[in-house]
Amino acid sequence: MSVAILDEKKEKFLQALEANFSASDLLSVTEGLEFPTRRAEKWKYTRVNAISKEAWQMGAGALDNVESYNPFPELDAVSIYVVNGQVAYISEDLPEGLTIESEHDEEGALQRKNIFTALNYSLNPVSLNISAAKNQIIAQPVHIIFVNSGELTTAQTRVKIAAEQSSFLHVMESFVSADDSKKWVSHINESDVHANAKLTISKWQALGENGYMMTHEFSQQGADATYTSNVVTKNGTWTRNDSWSDLNGKNGECNLNGIYLPTAKEHVDNTTTVDHKVPHCESNELYKGVIYDAASGVFNGKVFVRPDAQLTNAFQQNSNIVMTENGTMNSKPELEIYADDVKCSHGSTTGQFDDIALFYLMARGISRQNAKEMLVTAFFQEVLDAMKVDEFEGNLISL
Template sequence: MTSDIMIPFYQALTEDVNALSAPQDSLQDTRREALERFAAAGLPTLKTEAWRFTNIQRFLKEYPYEFLNTPATTTANVADEAAIAGLEGYRIVLVNGHLQADLSTLPEGKGIRIGAMSASTDAPGFGKWFNQQKHLSAESMANLNTALFADGLFIELQANVVIDKPIHLVHVYTSDRHAFVQPRHLWILHKSASATIIESTVHPKQEAVAFANSVTEVVVLENAELWHYNVQQGADNFRQVNTTAAQQGADSRYHHFNFTLPNTPLTRNNLSVILKGSNTETNLKGLYLATGSQHVDNHTFMDHLVPNCNSNEHYKGVLLDTANAVFTGRIHVHQDAQKTNAFQQNNNMLLGDKANINSQPQLEIYADDVKCSHGFTAGQFDEDAMFYLRARGIGQEAAKALLVNAFSHDVTDEIAVPALQDYIQGQIEAIMNN
């Protein structure tokens, strides 16, 4: 059902789904089905349970957004803004979701296929895994992406392939008009494959605002391992809804880190993981540092289907000024998922007088032999620690930076890439000293 607020937006995207993709597009039926699901549900509203603390329609009607699915390019100088000092790896640059080959260095070798989604629909993994994550069809914004996406990054690593260096995926969002873009990615790691992927965003200075509604599907099969880092550098000319849907096979490991930094007015991260094979390990770590009137919403879902799996989730937030954050962490343990070990924790520092956090841990446990726990805290600086630092001649702002860095260490200490760890800790220090 559509609402009055969304009607112009809805009409602009539903005039003709055939016009939004090439006639030879093999995904026409998939796109049309997704658009029908979106039309039935409409855009999320504050009455939508999963969105009751985030008014996305307010952000969508800020500007006359146009659907942008044609390729664009950027310069090396712009892409270099995402550089991480000391990081040795492969760089892949996407501009509004489109691969820019001349600025990219892709890993090559037997069993490695990496390229544009639009050029990968013939890949066996694409046909088997694209849009197969059941959680996507229940999410309105993900259905919108499925219907309208133009391109993104496809990765398929065959059995036993190990990428020797991190892949640094640089997303550049740029346009000369207010743009609504739909990047779509699919990453598949077959048996015993492993990789590290670091995502960064760049937003060139421009008057036009970009709104990205991105979807990433991650498939980590038997005994494979993926370290997945998402560094969300902020900008006041950017808004984002970022959906990641992962599934794991037996004995696999998936480590997901999300870092949300200041200035982007709206950031919504949807992250779901389905544990489909026994003896899996899942680590979800998050750090959000919000300033001004920034709104950050992290919505996670751990879906335990089978026995003997471990999930560990820890999100930390630092909120300054009038920033607002939402954390919803849902853990679903099915009846067959005995011997599940699931931990969830959300801790927050409220450093602004009007900063606010809405935290909603949700446990659904239908098995009787499990270890599951969750916790939530919100507070300000430890007065004793602040006094200790000030008494030793450390200025107030420097002391705050030290305490925030210490607070975040439970997350940042788990980063397995030293250069990235230094970068994140440096960003925290710079933000707090600004």
């Protein structure tokens, strides 16, 4: 019975897509992959229905004045513009050791394939590959601005990153909309952080009204490597961020930082998996959210510490403020530990806005609005300090 229902949902989803994509391709690439429902543990608090009934289409790959959509125009970066999933512009001046190129691949080699990652490859076979060569410190961040426009358009994008041994690279990804039409953005990062390299990916999600966004981040880390993922979900009707981080080499460090501040009826879900497979690694997860109005948030964090992963340090923290009675937050930090000499902790707090602190600031003459902003910024400060991205700090509340 339940199988039939799952099939029915998947069938509807694929049928709607058939309007603009090849039916046989859709069927073959998604064979054996289920359409997620709330029965699945990882989808318990997030419905996918809103994207499952639309006849999505690819949008135009160019846009006038595309630079005007850059949320951080002052940032000194190697810029790449991607319009509706298609690369529109790549900076010509690349620093030494940095390579950016397109790759055609319709299937990919993901170990953790699901229906959305499979479709991502199939609907758009072009990946953007970025690499930092061995020993190269790329001081300038690479900033990819994904601009989306047009009714019922979908952008299926992939960025594969290789940070070679002892290199340093920061890739920023900004997702913005040029209009309020309904759009579905599905983005994948596949990162290889080789021995002793440091890679940071910083996402700025601001698709706004009618923006439906899902991201998948897969990272593989070698020995002594550091991977940092920063995600700010500024706005967007529906956002689901999935990440899988594999610590495969000793002395690896994985940092996952997230900030979300949904308003109105927006929904944000951060679902993370960190897999400690070897000894002497460290992982730090810090996610904080402020839920306004009737918005909702989900944090689903899982840390595995495998039998061999002795002397693991794993920390997980999720803190939330729910501003109104209509807001919802579901938080589930989880540790699954199979080694016996480890240091792990996890915590989750969800509370209301501190009215006494608000009164205190206002009693000094600070307006209600400014006092609230001050307190929200203060709440996020710990995460901002961990992220170390100045552009996020200045634009969190005001943009």
